[in-house]
Amino acid sequence: MTFKTRASTSTRMGGALIAGASLVAVAAGSISTAAAGVPVVKISVASLIPGSTAAATAAFNSQVKQFENANPGIEVTSVQYQWLGSTFAAKLAAGTLPTVFTVPFTDGRSLGENGQLADLTVYAKALPYFNKFNPAVIAEGIDAKGQVIAIPTASYAQALTYNRHLFSEAGLNPDDPPTTWAQLEADAKQISDKTGMAGYAEMGANDNTAGWILTTLDYALGGRMESGIGASAKATFDNPEAVQALDMLKKMRWTDDSMGSDFDWGWSDINQAFAAGQVGMFISGSDVYTNMVQSYNINPSIYGLAPIPLVNAPTAGVLGGGTLAAVSVKSTPAQVAAAVKWIDFYYMQPLVNEQQAVRNAKTLAANKQPIGTPEVPIFNQAQQNLSNSWIKPYINVPLNQMAPFTTAIFKDKIIPEPEAATQAVYGDLDSVVEAVLTNPNANPSALLAAANPVGQKSIESGS
Amino acid sequence: MSTANLTKPKVRQREPAPATRASPVAARSAPFRRALLTWARRGGISRLLFLLPMLVVFAAFSWYPIVRLVLMSFQHTNLVQAPTWVGLQNFSEVLHDPLFPIAVRNTAEFAGLALIFGYPVPLVVAVLISEVRKRRRLYSALAYLPVVIPPVVAVLLWKFFYDAGPTGVFNTMLHWVGIGPQPWIQSEQAAMPSLVLESTWANAGGTVIIYLAALLGVNSELYEAASADGAGLWKKIWHVTLPQMRTILLVTMILQIIGTAQVFLEPYLFTSGGPDNATMTVLLLIYNYAFGNSLGGSYGEAAALSLMLVAFLAVFSLIYLRATRSWSRS
Numbered sequence: 001m002t003f004k005t006r007a008s009t010s011t012r013m014g015g016a017l018i019a020g021a022s023l024v025a026v027a028a029g030s031i032s033t034a035a036a037g038v039p040v041v042k043i044s045v046a047s048l049i050p051g052s053t054a055a056a057t058a059a060f061n062s063q064v065k066q067f068e069n070a071n072p073g074i075e076v077t078s079v080q081y082q083w084l085g086s087t088f089a090a091k092l093a094a095g096t097l098p099t100v101f102t103v104p105f106t107d108g109r110s111l112g113e114n115g116q117l118a119d120l121t122v123y124a125k126a127l128p129y130f131n132k133f134n135p136a137v138i139a140e141g142i143d144a145k146g147q148v149i150a151i152p153t154a155s156y157a158q159a160l161t162y163n164r165h166l167f168s169e170a171g172l173n174p175d176d177p178p179t180t181w182a183q184l185e186a187d188a189k190q191i192s193d194k195t196g197m198a199g200y201a202e203m204g205a206n207d208n209t210a211g212w213i214l215t216t217l218d219y220a221l222g223g224r225m226e227s228g229i230g231a232s233a234k235a236t237f238d239n240p241e242a243v244q245a246l247d248m249l250k251k252m253r254w255t256d257d258s259m260g261s262d263f264d265w266g267w268s269d270i271n272q273a274f275a276a277g278q279v280g281m282f283i284s285g286s287d288v289y290t291n292m293v294q295s296y297n298i299n300p301s302i303y304g305l306a307p308i309p310l311v312n313a314p315t316a317g318v319l320g321g322g323t324l325a326a327v328s329v330k331s332t333p334a335q336v337a338a339a340v341k342w343i344d345f346y347y348m349q350p351l352v353n354e355q356q357a358v359r360n361a362k363t364l365a366a367n368k369q370p371i372g373t374p375e376v377p378i379f380n381q382a383q384q385n386l387s388n389s390w391i392k393p394y395i396n397v398p399l400n401q402m403a404p405f406t407t408a409i410f411k412d413k414i415i416p417e418p419e420a421a422t423q424a425v426y427g428d429l430d431s432v433v434e435a436v437l438t439n440p441n442a443n444p445s446a447l448l449a450a451a452n453p454v455g456q457k458s459i460e461s462g463s
Numbered sequence: 464m465s466t467a468n469l470t471k472p473k474v475r476q477r478e479p480a481p482a483t484r485a486s487p488v489a490a491r492s493a494p495f496r497r498a499l500l501t502w503a504r505r506g507g508i509s510r511l512l513f514l515l516p517m518l519v520v521f522a523a524f525s526w527y528p529i530v531r532l533v534l535m536s537f538q539h540t541n542l543v544q545a546p547t548w549v550g551l552q553n554f555s556e557v558l559h560d561p562l563f564p565i566a567v568r569n570t571a572e573f574a575g576l577a578l579i580f581g582y583p584v585p586l587v588v589a590v591l592i593s594e595v596r597k598r599r600r601l602y603s604a605l606a607y608l609p610v611v612i613p614p615v616v617a618v619l620l621w622k623f624f625y626d627a628g629p630t631g632v633f634n635t636m637l638h639w640v641g642i643g644p645q646p647w648i649q650s651e652q653a654a655m656p657s658l659v660l661e662s663t664w665a666n667a668g669g670t671v672i673i674y675l676a677a678l679l680g681v682n683s684e685l686y687e688a689a690s691a692d693g694a695g696l697w698k699k700i701w702h703v704t705l706p707q708m709r710t711i712l713l714v715t716m717i718l719q720i721i722g723t724a725q726v727f728l729e730p731y732l733f734t735s736g737g738p739d740n741a742t743m744t745v746l747l748l749i750y751n752y753a754f755g756n757s758l759g760g761s762y763g764e765a766a767a768l769s770l771m772l773v774a775f776l777a778v779f780s781l782i783y784l785r786a787t788r789s790w791s792r793s
Contacts, residue, residue, distance in 0.1 A: 086735070089759035093542040103757075110758050115544045206735035208757075261628040263649050264737065329543060423757045435739035438649055442739075454561060 041074050041338045043331075044098035045346070046081035048294060049268070056294040059367035063360065067345045074338045082268075085208040085423050092116060099328050100339045103150065105140040106422035108324040112141075112149030118327040123340035124148040129352050129379070136416070137378045141324050150324035151340075153347035155376040156285035157320045157414050158216045159405050160184075162304040163197075166280045170194040177281075177306035177404055181221075181248060184281065184309055188258040191280035198260025199280040200252055201273065204430075204437050205266040211429030212417075213283055215319060217245035219415050222313035225425060226418040226459070233420035235455035237429065238448040246436050246444035254440045263437040272296050283308060285321070286374050286405060289397060293370045300397070305374065306404040307412055317413035320376060351379070354390045361394035372397045374406050381410065424458035536766035541759055553767035557752075563768075565740050566748040569730075572655055573662075573744060574723040581663035582719055586712070588667065589674030590700060603675060607668035614665060618732040621661045622648075625733075648733050651741040658729040658742060666722075670715055674708070681707040713787050720783075721776055745772055 047060050064076050079098040088107075091097045103111060111117050124130060125148065130138075133152065141150035164174035170191040178184035188199030203209035215225050223241025226233045253259045265273065271288055273279050275296035286305065292298035310316040325347055327339040349356035364371050372395035377384035388395075399406070418425050432451050435442040536553055540546035557563055592602045609617065624632040625647035634644040648654045685703045694702065705712070727746035730736055736743035736751070745768065753765035 083757075085757040086755060088757040090754040093754070093759055093762070107757050114541050114758065116541065116759075204738075206737040261644065261646075262626075264734070427755065431737065431739045434737045435651075438646065438738040439651055 039073055039334075041334045042077070043074065043100065043335050043338045043342065044077040044079050045100040045339075045342050046098050046102055047078035048080060049082035049291065050080045051268075052080070052294045053297065055367045056369055059364050059369045062363045062367070063346060066359070066363070067342060070345070071338070071341060074341065076342065085427070095328075095330060097328055099331050099335055100325060100342055101328070102153065102323050103326055104423075105152075105322045105324060106417050108140050108150040108326065109143050111326070112143035112147065113145075116329055117149040118329050118331050118336050118339075119147045119149060120151065120327060120336065120340055121146075121148045123337055124151055127151075127340075127344060127348070129348070132352075132379050132383070134378060134380060137322065140322065150326040151343050151348070152378045153323050153325045153343070154287065155320065155322035155378045156287050157318045157376050157409055157412070158283055158308055159286040159318075159409070160281055160283055160306045160308050161274060161288060162281040162306060163274065163277060163279060163302050164304045164401065165277065165302045166191050166195050166197055167304070170199075170280070174304055175404075177304060178309060179306075180309050181311070185248065185252055185256065185258075188252055188280060189256045192256070192258035192260070195280070197278055197280055198262070198273075199256075199258035201260055201262070201265060201270060201279040201282045202249065202433070202437070203265045203267065203270055203282070203284070204263045204433050205269070206264075206427075206430045206434060207266050208423050208426035208430060209265075209267050210433035211426030214242065214245060214429050214433050215418065215426065216283055216308065217248070218242045219317050219319045220308050220310050221245055222311055222315040224315070224418075225429070225455075226420055229419045231420065231460055233418075233459050235425070235452050235459055237432075237452040237455050238445065242448055243444050246432070246448070249433070250436050250442065250444065253437050259437070263434070268295070274298075277302060286376070286409070289402075290370050290373045300401075303398060303401055304404070305402040305406075307408040310412060317415035318409070319417060320414035321417050322376075322378065350391075351383070351387050357387055357390040358394075361391040365394045365396060368396075370397050371395050372399060374399075374402055374409075376409070376414065421455075421458045421461070425455050428455040428458055532766045532769060535763055536770050537763070538766075539763050542762060549763065553763040554771070556764050557768045557771070560748075560764075562740065562743060562748055566743050566745045569655065569740075569742060570724055570726065570744045570746075573659060573726050574720055576656060576659040577662060577719065577723045578716075581659060581667070582716065584663055585667040585670035585715075586674055589671045589678060590704065592671070593675060593678045594696075603672065606671045609665050610668040612665070614728050615732060617665050618661070618729065621664075622733065625657060648742075649738060651738050654734055654738060654741050658726075658733055661733075662723075662726070662729050670719075673711065673715065677708050677711045678704065709790060713790070717780060717783050721780065724772070724776060 045064075048056050060078060064078055068074065068076055077098075081098060081101055083102055083104060088103070092111075108117075124141075134155075137152045137155055141148055141152055143149050160177060162174075162177050167174040167177075167187075170187075171194060172187055172190060178187050184200065191197060191199035203213050218225055218239065218241050221241035221244055223236075223239040223245075225235070225237055225239070225242070227236050228234055249259075253263070260278070262273070265282075267284065268291070270279065270282055270284065271292050272295070274282060275292045275298035277299075289298070289303060289305070292303070293300075308318055310318070325343045327336050327343075331339060345356070350360040351357070361371050371391055372388065375384075428451050432444075432447045435447050436444060535546070537548060537550060538546040539549045539552075588606055592599055592606065595602060612620075626632065626634065627644065627646045627649045628634065629638065629644045631644065631647070633647065637643070637645065646653060648657045681704060685707070686699055689699045689703050725746050726744050727750065730742040730744050730747050731750065734742045736747050749765045749768050749772070752761040752768065753759070
């Protein structure tokens with residue numbers, strides 16, 4: 001599957017814009033009229049996560065201006081936003097989410113089927129590249145009725161982020177990150193012993209991240225946390241690979257003492273600690289470098305990215321996921337149309353349109369924001385390479401330090417997250433990880449066996 | 464009642480009705496109208512107008528949510544689609560949740576620890592301040608200062624104190640006396656006492672001020688009489704101060720028990736209920752039912768557990784007031 005030429009894409013986009021404009025014209029809703037007589041549709045959009053730097057905010061605001069100039073009938077308000085499992089439902093219920101917001105792959109379909117997201121079908125299918133999405137990726141945004149309730153904007157694979165400076169300081173080769181779990185354990189101990197920093201840190205917060213990373217380890221060792229799909233799926237927390245993963249953590253925590261002294265890291269916390277040089281290695285998405293620049297001014301020279309070690313088993317693989325852009329169900333049809341235009345402009349055009357990709361890269365470069373962070377393609381590898389070639393002159397992330405990951409990831413098997421009640425299952429696993437990291441007498445087998453019926457209940461209740 | 468019944472001969476024979484007589488409903492409403500007019504003449508309307516803002520505010524922000532909560536406890540809803548009635552299913556789900564007994568136990572532990580260690584602290588501080596001759600106001604202000612600090616800021620501050628690394632504030636202090644770093648909120652055993660410690664620091668100031676005010680009300684002649692009888696400081700506190708303050712002590716105790724039974728902020732911000740659910744409290748469980756899952760949807764269970772907590776605290780308060788009635792009167 002490849003993309004057509006830029007001209008062809010632009011033509012299709014033009015058609016889509018006309019179609020979108022027509023839909024806006026006929027849509028009812030909160031349309032006011034600007035001084036020039038142009039109907040104005042007001043939408044709010046998720047911008048950057050709270051705490052982002054002024055430069056990152058300036059870059060985003062520039063993109064908003066570009067969008068508003070190109071769409072005089074749409075007025076955009078940006079709202080700082082970060083999807084967190086612990087706060088999303090509250091915002092959703094309270095109606096305080098912006099018109100356009102993002103959710104992980106794990107939640108899109110369930111939210112859509114619960115009637116909690118706007119139906120984007122008409123507008124999304126008018127996008128010229130709609131049929132070019134990787135089928136497995138676009139399926140994450142389509143509910144059981146076939147309605148498009150979200151549009152995939154980014155895809156990631158879990159990766160091992162490591163601190164090259166700490167590797168050097170500990171006498172390790174920063175160009176040779178660990179490729180086996182035994183090597184990772186040994187390197188973690190060496191870093192901890194030689195530098196006093198956490199050799200390997202793990203997200204252990206009670207906010208679904210601990211369960212997410214445990215599931216990642218389970219996949220890498222060949223295990224699965226669920227079998228089957230939907231409400232008939234079975235929780236399989238107590239699989240031997242999960243026990244093995246927890247035993248490994250227990251050894252690093254209590255025997256090797258190579259995990260530092262903090263064990264309740266969340267997603268942002270661990271990025272911050274890594275950027276501050278306090279963490280030797282940790283596992284998270286392959287795209288966290290962007291956040292480390294935007295929020296924590298990371299020194300790029302410390303950053304290294306490697307694939308997660310996989311055991312030699314046919315079921316072993318890298319956990320992959322992604323982000324969907326969705327629209328508030330409370331939006332008027334005009335707002336939904338405008339929202340899809342924003343999604344197209346902000347998230348998609350830099351991937352499919354050379355002109356927009358270059359303009360976007362220039363804006364980011366002017367504000368010293370990261371360009372070229374490795375991601376897993378949401379279309380296909382050829383399109384990914386093409387869009388990367390457009391912005392090649394502007395790439396400012398240390399790609400050579402990410403080479404261990406970028407050269408290996410496409411050979412690894414990427415496995416989607418558990419299909420049923422994903423976030424709830426992660427939440428049920430959180431306490432297991434916490435117990436192993438805070439109690440020296442924790443019994444991984446017993447903990448997993450106890451958590452399994454809780455996970456089964458989560459699956460059956462469809463939460 | 465139909466009008467045909469009014470024309471029955473039997474009725475007419477007993478009490479001939481005038482041609483203009485109104486229906487029984489109208490007859491009944493006449494005294495009501497008179498009462499209404501009397502009420503209006505005596506300033507009822509102006510009273511109602513004065514009350515109206517309060518009634519509107521209470522109705523919108525207290526009574527309506529309470530009614531909504533009761534209804535929601537019998538419903539399944541995601542607050543977007545139309546709710547469905549599920550009877551007592553939400554209550555059953557809560558009672559069968561393995562986290563429910565853990566949350567109850569943890570809440571009782573928090574309340575117990577706060578009662579044992581946190582409850583006497585404001586009293587001791589108030590007595591000490593009242594005994595100080597100079598700079599009493601300064602000490603009162605210092606005692607109250609933590610209450611002024613926004614709770615979220617206080618928790619973030621204490622997170623630095625509780626940093627489990629050797630460079631954490633408390634661990635650095637322990638290092639000075641030769642004790643190794645402690646895990647504080649990252650240990651199943653230490654987490655709850657750590658939360659109680661911070662909570663006591665954060666909330667004691669308000670109670671100190673109440674006790675100081677109460678201490679001012681104690682008749683100084685009682686102390687003079689006690690001194691004349693040879694009583695020292697401790698005997699004066701035991702035989703004069705505490706008995707004189709018993710009513711306020713009973714009130715603050717029930718308020719503390721009700722407050723600690725609803726502890727949420729500390730476990731939510733410090734530990735999110737961890738590690739391994741060691742600080743999962745009833746209110747945090749309610750929050751998690753409603754909002755902990757990113758898909759939401761367990762608002763019915765959250766409402767059911769909220770109602771159960773209200774019922775428990777109401778019954779407990781009644782028993783407490785009945786049990787302590789004689790003591791507070793004596």
